[in-house]
Amino acid sequence: MRSIHQGQPILGNELLDAFRRSLGERGLSPVTARGYTEHLFALCHLLGIEFMPRIKDLADQQLYKLHRDRHYGALDELFRGAVDWDLINEQWDQMVRVAAALKNRNTPPEVVVQRLASAGSADRLAKALTAFGRIIKTIYILRYIQEEELRRAVQFESRRASAHSGQVALFCQPGRVS
Numbered sequence: 663m664r665s666i667h668q669g670q671p672i673l674g675n676e677l678l679d680a681f682r683r684s685l686g687e688r689g690l691s692p693v694t695a696r697g698y699t700e701h702l703f704a705l706c707h708l709l710g711i712e713f714m715p716r717i718k719d720l721a722d723q724q725l726y727k728l729h730r731d732r733h734y735g736a737l738d739e740l741f742r743g744a745v746d747w748d749l750i751n752e753q754w755d756q757m758v759r760v761a762a763a764l765k766n767r768n769t770p771p772e773v774v775v776q777r778l779a780s781a782g783s784a785d786r787l788a789k790a791l792t793a794f795g796r797i798i799k800t801i802y803i804l805r806y807i808q809e810e811e812l813r814r815a816v817q818f819e820s821r822r823a824s825a826h827s828g829q830v831a832l833f834c835q836p837g838r839v840s
Contacts, residue, residue, distance in 0.1 A: 700795030701778050701788070707798045708761035716820040717806050725803060726796040746793045753790030760787070
């Protein structure tokens with residue numbers, strides 16, 4: 663696995679940098695910025711990049727059911743809500759257009775991030791990206807808990823990049839960013 667700071671994938675770097683700048687301008691960290699992480703998970707997934715951050719406070723993470731009436735046994739108590747599939751379906755074409763605009767470089771990542779950051783509670787696209795990101799984030803967190811090899815790889819890359827730059831580390835593999 664290569665560090666995202668080594669330039670792979672470039673669009674993933676730009677998107678992450680835009681999110682970091684937006685958070686910094688608002689005096690927020692990724693931990694305190696509700697919704698930002700979900701947007702990042704959603705956009706990365708739509709771009710074919712698997713966002714794989716190090717999860718520090720697993721107990722504080724919110725997980726979401728894919729279907730409100732499904733029961734997952736002992737896991738049910740981990741879930742805080744269900745994903746709004748109707749909203750995702752309604753906004754799907756628009757979500758894909760945003761990802762295509764990013765991928766084709768028709769829209770800079772900063773513009774998309776700024777729009778999401780300033781979106782009001784009535785913005786259906788931002789809400790749909792949040793809902794979709796919750797799916798991707800929940801799946802990732804469950805994998806992170808289940809797969810020791812994944813945790814070790816993410817933690818290793820996090821420590822390695824942190825030692826080189828003093829920043830929180832993110833890394834990628836073809837199709838993966840963490």
